[in-house]
Amino acid sequence: MSKPLHVRPAPAESARVTTASGWQPDIVAMVCRWCTYAGADLAGTSRMTYPAAVRLVRFPCTGRMNPLFIIKAFENGADGVLVSGCHPGDCHYVQGNLYARRRFAIFKALMEFVGLDSRRLHFSWVSASEGSKWVNVVEEVTATVRDVGPAKPRGERSAAAFPPEEPASRAPASTEEQETLTRRLRSVAAELLGEGEASVILGYRRGTLPGQVVPGFITSREESEELVWDSHCFNNLSVYLPRLAKQDGKVGAVVKKCDAATVVGLLQEKQLNRDELLLIGVQCAGVWEGKRLAAKCHTCDGQVSSLCDVAVTPEGTSEAAVPAASDPRDAAIAYLESLSPEVRWDYWQKEFGRCIRCYACRAACPLCYCETCISEKHRPQWISPAIDETGNTAWNIIRAFHLAGRCTGCDECARACPAEIRLDLINRKLVQVVEQRFDYRAGIDTEAAPPLTEFRDDDSEEFIL
Numbered sequence: 001m002s003k004p005l006h007v008r009p010a011p012a013e014s015a016r017v018t019t020a021s022g023w024q025p026d027i028v029a030m031v032c033r034w035c036t037y038a039g040a041d042l043a044g045t046s047r048m049t050y051p052a053a054v055r056l057v058r059f060p061c062t063g064r065m066n067p068l069f070i071i072k073a074f075e076n077g078a079d080g081v082l083v084s085g086c087h088p089g090d091c092h093y094v095q096g097n098l099y100a101r102r103r104f105a106i107f108k109a110l111m112e113f114v115g116l117d118s119r120r121l122h123f124s125w126v127s128a129s130e131g132s133k134w135v136n137v138v139e140e141v142t143a144t145v146r147d148v149g150p151a152k153p154r155g156e157r158s159a160a161a162f163p164p165e166e167p168a169s170r171a172p173a174s175t176e177e178q179e180t181l182t183r184r185l186r187s188v189a190a191e192l193l194g195e196g197e198a199s200v201i202l203g204y205r206r207g208t209l210p211g212q213v214v215p216g217f218i219t220s221r222e223e224s225e226e227l228v229w230d231s232h233c234f235n236n237l238s239v240y241l242p243r244l245a246k247q248d249g250k251v252g253a254v255v256k257k258c259d260a261a262t263v264v265g266l267l268q269e270k271q272l273n274r275d276e277l278l279l280i281g282v283q284c285a286g287v288w289e290g291k292r293l294a295a296k297c298h299t300c301d302g303q304v305s306s307l308c309d310v311a312v313t314p315e316g317t318s319e320a321a322v323p324a325a326s327d328p329r330d331a332a333i334a335y336l337e338s339l340s341p342e343v344r345w346d347y348w349q350k351e352f353g354r355c356i357r358c359y360a361c362r363a364a365c366p367l368c369y370c371e372t373c374i375s376e377k378h379r380p381q382w383i384s385p386a387i388d389e390t391g392n393t394a395w396n397i398i399r400a401f402h403l404a405g406r407c408t409g410c411d412e413c414a415r416a417c418p419a420e421i422r423l424d425l426i427n428r429k430l431v432q433v434v435e436q437r438f439d440y441r442a443g444i445d446t447e448a449a450p451p452l453t454e455f456r457d458d459d460s461e462e463f464i465l
Contacts, residue, residue, distance in 0.1 A: 023146070023149075023150065024051065024052075024053045024142070024146065025053050025079035025080055025142065025145040025146055025150070026053065026055070026077060026078055026079050026080075027053050027054045027055070027078065027079060027080040027081070027082060027141060027142060027145055028054075028055055028057060028073040028078045028080075028081050028082070029054045029055065029056045029057065029081075029082040029083075029084060029138075030057050030059060030065050030069060030070070030073075030081070030082070030083045030084070031056055031057070031058060031059065031083075031084045031085065031126075032059060032060070032061055032062050032084065032085035032086055032092075032097070033058045033059065033060060034060075034061075034086060034092040034128070035085060035086035035087070035090065035092075035125075035126060035127045035128050036084040036085055036086070036124075036126040036127075036134065037056065037058050038128035039126045039127060039128050039129070039130045039131050039133065039134045040056060040126075040131070040134050041131075042128065042129065042130075042131035042134075043131035043132070043134045043135050046131050048131060048132065048135045049135075050134075050135040050138045050139055050142075051138055051139060051142040053138075053142045053145075054082065054138050054141070054142070057069075060092075060093070061085065061086075061091065061092065061093045061096035061097070061100075062083065062084075062085030062086070062091075062096060062097045062100040062104075063091075063093060063095075063096025063097060063099050063100045064096070065083060065100060066382075067103065067104075067107045067398065067401055068374070068382045068383070068394070068398055070083070070107070070111075070121070071393075071394050071397060071398065072382060072394075074116075074120075074151065075390050075394065077151070078151065079120065079145050079148070079149075079150055079151045080119075080120045080121070080122065080141060080144075080145035080148075080151075081120065081121050081122070082122045082123070082124065082137070082138075082141050083104065083122070083123045083124075084123070084124040084125065084126050084134075084137065085097045085100065085125065085126075086125065086127060087125040087127055088101070088125070088457070088461075090127060095455070097125075098455040098457070098459070099452075099455055101455065101459055101461055101464070102438070102451065102452055102455055102459060103452055104123050104463070105433075105437060105459075105460070105461075105463060106401065106404045106405070106430065106433060106434065106437075106452065107401055108121060108123070108463055109429075109430070109433045110397065110400060110401055110404070110426070110429075110430060110433075111397070112341070113333075113336070113337070113344070113426065113429050114344065114345065114348045114393075114397060114426070115341050115342065115343075115344035115345025115346070115347070115348055115349075116341065116345065117148050117341045117342075118341070119144045119145065119147065119148045120145060120148060120151065122137075122141045122144070122465060123463060123464045123465065124137045124464055124465035125464060125465075137465050140465065141465075162331070162332045162335055163331050163332070163335055165328045165331075166328060168286075168292075168293035168298070169298075169323075169325050170285065170286065170293070170322050170323075172231040172285065172286065172288050173230075173231060173285035173286075177285070177314055178229060178230045178231070180314050180315065181229040181282060181283065181312060181313075181314065182227065182228050182229045182230070184312050184313075184314075184315075185203070185227050185229050185254065185280070185282060185312050186224050186225055186227050188280060188310055188312055189201050189203065189218060189224035189227055189252070189280070190221040190224040190225075192252055192278065192280075192310075193218070193219070193220060193221050193224060193252075194221045196249075197250060197252075197278060198249065198250045198251065198252035198278050199219070199247065199248060199249025199250060199251065200217055200218065200219050200244070200247070200249070200251055200252065201217075201218040201219075201224070201227075201251075201252035201253070201254070201280070202215065202216075202217055202218075202237050202240055202241070202244060202251065202252065202253045202254065203215075203216055203218055203227045203237070203253075203254035203280075204216060204227065204228055204229065204233045204235070204237075204254065205218075205226045205227060205228060206226070206228055211232060212232070213228060213230065213232045213233050213234070214235075215235050215237055215240065227254070229254075229282055229312075231285070231286065231287055231288045232287065232288070233256070233284075233287060234287050234289075234294070234412075234415060235412070236258070236259045236262055236364075236366055236410040236412045237253055237254060237255065237259060238253065238255065238259050238262040238263050238266060238366045239363075239364065239365070239366040239412070241253060241263070241266065241272055241277070241366070242266065242271045242272060242366075242369055245272055245273065245276045245277065250276055250277065250278045251276060251277055251278065252277075252278040252279075252280055253277065253278070253279055253280065254280045254282060255279055255280065255281055255282070255305070255308065256281075256282060256284045256287075257281070257284060257300055257301075257302060257303060257304065257305050258296060258300060258408065258409065258410045258443075259410065260279060260281060260305035260307050260308060260443075261305070261408035261409075261410075261442070261443025261444070262366045262367065262408050262410055262443060263277070263279065263307065264307060264408070264442075264443045264444065264445070264446050265366070265367055265406055265408060265442055265443055265450075266366060266367070266369075267446045268446055268448070268449075268450060269367075269406075269450075271369055274446075277309075278309050278310070279305075279307060279308040279309050279310070280308065280309070280310045280312060281304035281305050281307075281308030281310065281311050281312065282304070282312045282313075283302055283303065283304055283311070283312065283313040283314065284297075284300070284302045285302050285322050286300070286302065286322065289415075294411065294415075295327065295328055295329050295411065295424060296327075296409050296410065296411045296424075298324070298325045298326065298327050298328060299324050299325065299326065299327045300322075300324060301322060301323065301324045302322050307446075327428070329424060329425055329428045330428070330432075332422075332425055333425055333428060333429050333432070336425070348393075349389065349393070351421045351422055352389070352392040352393050352396050352421065353389065353392065354419035354420070354421055355387070355392040355395070355396060355419055355421060356387060356418070356419060357375075357385065357387050357391070357392070357395065358418065359373075359375070360413075360416040360417055360418060361399065361413035361414075361416060361417055361423055362375075362399070362413075363416070364412040364413055364415070364416035365403070365412060365413050366410070366412075367403060367406050367407070368399075368402075374398060374402075375395055382394070383395050383398065396421070396423070396426070400423070400426045400427060400430060401430075403427060403430070404430045404433075404434060404452060405430075405434045405438070405440060405442060405450045405451040405452045406442055406450055407427045407430065407431060407442060408442045408443035409424075409427065409428065409431060409443075411424045411427075413427070414427075434451055437451075437459075437460065438451040438459075
């Protein structure tokens with residue numbers, strides 16, 4: 001196993017390397033030991049000259065390079081980062097660079113969205129025999145980063161307000177329809193529990209506050225009368241399933257279409273056994289927070305997912321509950337992308353600055369199921385636990401990256417966040433990137449491989465030098 005990455009903190013401005021032409025940047029180059037490092041060595045033994053701004057960190061393979069290493073390099077004062085390895089087909093570990101190529105494409109898009117100037121992060125393929133190419137890459141990267149200037153704290157900038165969100169094109173389901181769905185749901189639950197087809201049913205029941213709906217565990221026919229269904233059934237109940245499914249007997253779960261999509265992800269990642277589940281799909285006209293329709297509901301037609309074993313719909317109805325519309329977050333994402341990187345960075349720093357590291361986002365996310373989270377590891381400690389700019393930024397960026405190609409857009413992380421950080425915008429942006437680059441949408445096919453667990457030989461690499 002390679003040693004942890006250690007990057008020298010940025011020197012004081014007065015101590016930075018200067019030449020006759022002026023300031024020189026500090027650039028960290030994370031390189032493959034078998035190809036790029038050997039190519040750099042060849043350039044040295046051949047007495048080729050190139051800028052001394054690059055400091056090499058050697059790895060066994062680009063497939064070993066965690067995006068956290070890149071974040072850490074910038075944290076420690078790097079003005080730019082270069083990642084370089086073997087050409088596709090030449091990997092010492094056969095396919096490491098092909099997996100890395102997909103990860104880097106997503107990570108680069110994520111970093112650009114949160115405001116990192118794209119000219120600070122570079123990728124290349126350099127073989128052991130390409131000493132001259134290494135020289136050219138270093139010269140190009142150094143010149144580009146020099147043009148951007150030192151990576152130092154920016155002045156405060158204020159982004160204009162997002163475009164106003166268009167009102168929902170629908171109304172909540174009528175009281176009569178909600179009562180009908182509740183009666184049918186109770187009837188189905190009572191039948192399943194009475195006949196022993198399920199040992200417990202996870203659904204929604206009334207809370208202690210007026211109008212409140214909370215998750216509930218139903219274990220008998222009598223308790224099934226406590227089940228409810230209305231436009232306040234926000235929670236994605238699949239978050240409970242991995243642990244609940246370990247008990248004896250089948251577990252029944254009431255799911256909306258968006259919840260069922262998350263179950264697909266858990267099945268793909270072997271966190272659930274389909275034979276131990278009994279999914280009860282309920283037709284959903286959308287969930288409402290006060291007078292506001294949840295953003296995720298705009299594009300959903302409310303149909304019962306085909307994954308479900310039982311469908312609960314109004315009597316005589318089997319078609320879509322509502323017509324699908326455009327997602328209002330797409331306009332907000334487009335607006336952010338129209339801003340300069342500096343202004344976009346300041347916007348996200350203000351968002352992340354409100355983070356109190358309560359990890360409610362992690363607790364609410366069904367796909368954050370690791371026994372030990374990266375934020376809790378301290379050998380080495382890649383993410384600072386401190387509530388500060390460094391720790392908050394690293395935590396929110398790496399969590400978003402870990403959900404790339406997996407997030408189904410249930411938005412429970414954003415809803416659970418007490419600081420109201422727009423986590424949904426980051427997740428939605430990565431959904432767009434994954435769909436555009438890899439023609440993949442999470443939560444549809446239980447047999448499909450998530451995009452970052454596979455590759456194609458013809459994957460685009462337009463971002464690689």
